[in-house]
Amino acid sequence: MKLVCPLCNGLYKIEYKCVKCNTIMEDKGAKVNYYDDYSPYLLDEISDEVDGVRRDECVHVFQCPNCGHRGNYSIERKEY
Numbered sequence: 001m002k003l004v005c006p007l008c009n010g011l012y013k014i015e016y017k018c019v020k021c022n023t024i025m026e027d028k029g030a031k032v033n034y035y036d037d038y039s040p041y042l043l044d045e046i047s048d049e050v051d052g053v054r055r056d057e058c059v060h061v062f063q064c065p066n067c068g069h070r071g072n073y074s075i076e077r078k079e080y
């Protein structure tokens with residue numbers, strides 16, 4: 001058993017509605033994938049908390065296809 005993010009592993013989908021226009025937002029992937037763009041974090045240097053995010057949570061970026069609003073959502077990792 002290990003903790004995995006259900007979204008990263010395609011186990012199921014979670015749908016969030018845009019707070020601005022109520023459209024179902026699209027999962028743009030785990031935020032960790034975005035760190036390359038602007039952060040010096042290396043995987044083996046990530047401590048128990050990175051930006052206040054616990055290890056048993058995977059932060060995903062969701063974007064509204066209608067108005068472009070973006071949000072970060074913490075996805076709880078599940079034992080799998």
Ligand SMILES: [Zn+2]
Nearest residue numbers: 005008030058
């Ligand atoms: Zn994930």
Ligand SMILES: [Zn+2]
Nearest residue numbers: 018021064067
């Ligand atoms: Zn929207």
